[in-house]
Amino acid sequence: MSGHSTYEPTTGIERWLDTRLPIVRFAHDTALSFPTPKNLNYWYTFGGILALMLGIQLVTGIVLAMHYVPHVDYAFASVERIMRDVNCGWLIRYMHANGASMFFLAVYIHMIRGLYYGSYKAPREVLWILGCLIYLAMMATAFIGYVLPWGQMSFHGAVVITNLFGALPIIGTPITTWLWGGFAVDNPTLNRFFSLHYLLPFVIAGLVILHIWALHVPGNNNPTGVNVKSENDTVPFHPYYTVKDGFAIGVFLLLYASFVFYNPNVLGHADNYIPANPLVTPAHIVPEWYFLPFYAILRAVPDKLGGVLLMFGAIATLFVLPWLDTSKVRSMRYRPTARLYLFIFVLAALVLGYCGGQLPDDPVIGAPSGLMLLDADINSMVWLSRVATLYYFAYFLIILPVLGLTETPLPVPESISEPVLSHPATTPVGAAASPEKRG
């Protein structure tokens, strides 16, 4: 999209089409000849993996929609029918349910990659924001999708999440009533959720197109974070990255297949195989694993509105990150201090995820208890969540802004090629051909 096109139509029909709708040229320039930094490592393969997962969710989802019935009296039974009677239905559904998990796994890795290599910094702010929007739309889609099978977790998860909006003063109740289309989560809710679950993935697809457009204006960032200086720093996307992405996709699909074929329900919750019953809440309601960190933040706050605001704030913060990080150095390869704080951040996010799956009053370690602070025992999941929540926000709002001004980064290479070419002794033979080994 940027720069000149190297496409040469060879056949007559291609030449004819090229002067009328240069779509082959567009595809060639975008996916084949696009100049790409030559040092991208495997962390950079998750973009392709994500595109594939979106495609899989779309295909399996549309097939499921051919058999699924969005009505409170039939939804659960129709999913069971997909599992038992529809030809290959079990496969399609397990692909879809586990596909959502794999999609989130990939997006989290993709985002942490961005955090590590400073991919959110100028001139890629819009690219980053589009990514955050995709993430937000993915969360909405997955939450709504989980409601569709109309099991106990579906139903009570929908109740809890829609009630979050009820925490807002004045407009809270009208909004929840509007979302439900009634006085409780019921048939109108399920029906509109199905409609939106069908729609949102296409919105995501649109955002992905913008995301890739915004990527192709400045081009890829890379593990050094240094701008591409000349053609020496790049290779054409094909065959170099089509093959590298292809290999990564193969490995990723193995992991995906091992869930689909060997442990298809391990990421789900058994209670969702019990039909929804509005009169009984399961003893321990938990969202899907990919929402657990946010669920832990929600529960960390003893106040209803405060918890809701902090949870949405955790996502909102991501949007302004490009303006919070004050460092001029992109890649954390050259920011050892920042790197340490980022590792702790990832740890905090994992801890939050863990806490989100436990009961708030559960002890963290066995023995000591009885030391109360405010409303709960210090040795409780609630307090662990509070500490981790504090770090989550401190990382973005305090550490990154301050660190950029105070830290001393390591010397940054002149160009992408320089570190490879100037240290032949430390570079194994053939390193230039596989620079990812240096990551």
Place this chain on the structure above:
Amino acid sequence: MADTVVGATPDPHASGDDPSRRDFIHIAAGAAAVGAAGALIWPLVDQMNPAGDTLALASIEFDLGKVEPGQQVVVKWRGKPLFVRNRTPEQIAAAVKDDNASDLRDPATDESRHKPGKAQWLVLVGTCTHLGCVPTVGGGDYGGWFCPCHGSHYDTSGRIRKGPAPKNLLVPDYAFLSDTKIKVG
């Protein structure tokens, strides 16, 4: 393009000599378009509000004879659980004793939460005022209800005493039709 319309004037530059007229047309056309879009958006938003038949959801009648002392029966009302609890004298006494307790987050007397002279009958909407789970009867530190979702404790009057929920369990509109029959809604 407007220039060509006004092009009847020999000098094309003279066509702009009445800018206020053109501005008026721009603003008027813009305002009409915004108004039309707004008028169209409202039905698209409003269609998600409860439909007529949902609003018309009938009230229910319930025969109290089915509830033994100390027991609770849960019925579905407007898609939500409705608690009908037949309280024992001890449970009533415990609730009345706490009428002025300092930890009442949403202060209310027990008297105000049942119909006059019917202290034994507590009728409540069975959704936790935190995020809407269904609390379990008899649990929690106060012997009323305990919400398993995020740990809210309600007393035997359905008042919030501990945990994240901000309000007491809601008392719906209901009336006694006879000594043993109520009508809710």
